[in-house]
Every structure is written in C-alpha cells, then in structure tokens.
Amino acid sequence: TEGSKPSNLDRLESITDADHQSRSQLRELLGRNFAAGRGSASIGSHNEAYARVRGLMSSDKLFDVSDEPDSVRDRYGRTLFGEQALIARRLIEAGTPFVKVGRAWWDSHGQNFETHLELVPELDQVMSALIDDLHDRGLLENTLVLTLSEFGRTPNINASLGRDHFASAWSVTLTGCGIQGGAVYGKSDEDGQTV
Incomplete structure (x- = not known):
C-alpha cells in the first residue's frame, strides 16, 4: 500500500509552476547574496540539504512501500509505526539529513x-x-538513531497502577555514528529520582 506521505510535501494547487520556479530562483539569489563573503561551511551544508529536500518533494515513490518485499515489510511490522520507520529508512537512503518517526500513546498514567x-x-x-x-x-555508520521521549515516567507506581510525567530523570538510546554499544552515560540515584 502507499505509505503515509506528509500532507505538506506537495506544492499547493494555487501556486503555478512558474510561481514555484520564480520563488526558487529568488531563494537561490538571496542565498548567494547572503553567503557572499561569509565563507561559512554551514551555509553550504544548509543549501545542500535544501536541494536534497527539494528533490525529495518530487518523489512520491519514496513514500510508497508497496515495492518492498513482503519479508522486509513483515520485519518492520504492518503497523503505522512500522511503515513510518520503513519510509524513514528509504528517506535516509535518498539522502534526507533528518527524519523523525513517532509512536504515540506511551502516556501510561493508568495500567x-x-x-x-x-x-x-x-x-x-x-x-x-x-x-x-x-x-x-x-548507512548506520553515518546515521544517528535516537529513541527518546519528551520526559520520563515516575519511578513509583500511582494509585491507577500507572506512572506519571517525570522530568528529573529518563533514558535515551543512541545507535550509529560509531557509538559504542552497551555504554551508559550518566546515572540516577538508586531510586531513579535524580541524576
């Protein structure tokens, strides 16, 4: 089936091809003028990333996982999260510099x-x-994979057999980019209350 292509990836119908081309040329002109005399490597990196993303915008195929073998789709799982992660891999292969995949409903205040x-x-x-x-x-040597949430969960169980929001300590995993597996950075106290 077709993947979950972001709704804001396509050009608005109200913008003609000529308008789009004109805007792109203006952006390139302003970018060149801004970069002139600054000699910053980050400006070049930004322009390269922008060019890659513009190319991706015209590629619906990246978001269509139907051409992936069943064995690959089964390994990822035939869920929205699995499909999004598979699309993320395809985007990374195509040169996308940053990809975010989310999985909601970890909010376990009860049960x-x-x-x-x-x-x-x-x-x-x-x-x-x-x-x-x-x-x-x-691709893993040059790709940093993070697994994290916006905060942790309380070390103690509440009356609803759940864990509430906890901003004092939580875990993040890092994989790729030469990071040594199994290493632990930082620690909490024995009750997991503070870092």
Whole structure:
C-alpha cells in the first residue's frame, strides 16, 4: 500500500509552476547574496540539504512501500509505526539529513504494565528492523538513531497502577555514528529520582 506521505510535501494547487520556479530562483539569489563573503561551511551544508529536500518533494515513490518485499515489510511490522520507520529508512537512503518517526500513546498514567506489554514488542520489532536495515545497507555508520521521549515516567507506581510525567530523570538510546554499544552515560540515584 502507499505509505503515509506528509500532507505538506506537495506544492499547493494555487501556486503555478512558474510561481514555484520564480520563488526558487529568488531563494537561490538571496542565498548567494547572503553567503557572499561569509565563507561559512554551514551555509553550504544548509543549501545542500535544501536541494536534497527539494528533490525529495518530487518523489512520491519514496513514500510508497508497496515495492518492498513482503519479508522486509513483515520485519518492520504492518503497523503505522512500522511503515513510518520503513519510509524513514528509504528517506535516509535518498539522502534526507533528518527524519523523525513517532509512536504515540506511551502516556501510561493508568495500567502501565498492560500498556507496555502492548507497546514494547512493537517498538522492539520496528527499531531492530530499522537498525539492522541501516547496518546491512552501510548507512548506520553515518546515521544517528535516537529513541527518546519528551520526559520520563515516575519511578513509583500511582494509585491507577500507572506512572506519571517525570522530568528529573529518563533514558535515551543512541545507535550509529560509531557509538559504542552497551555504554551508559550518566546515572540516577538508586531510586531513579535524580541524576
């Protein structure tokens, strides 16, 4: 099936090809004028990233996973999260410098353990497929894969058998870019209350 292409990737129908081309030329002119005399490598990197993204905008095929073998799609899992991670791999292969994949509903204020019994196997399946795929394709050495959330969960269980928001300590995993596996940076106290 067709993947979940972002709705804002296509040019608005109200913008003609000529308008789009004119805007692109203006952006390039302003970019050259801005870069003149600055000699910053980051400006060149930004322009390269912008050019790659413009190319991706015209490629619907990147978001269509129907041409992926069933074995690959099954490894990622036939869920929205699995499909998004597979599309992320395709975007990385195409040179996209930053890709974000999200999996909602980890908010386990109640029934924390039942929630994790459902969510953790999917996370494990999807992330292991993505990391293995990036490694097998020679992309992991230059790709940083992070698994994180915006905050942690309380070390203690609440009255609803859940865990509430906790901004004092939580975990992040880093893979790729030469990061040594199994290393731990930082630590919390024995109760997981503070770093």
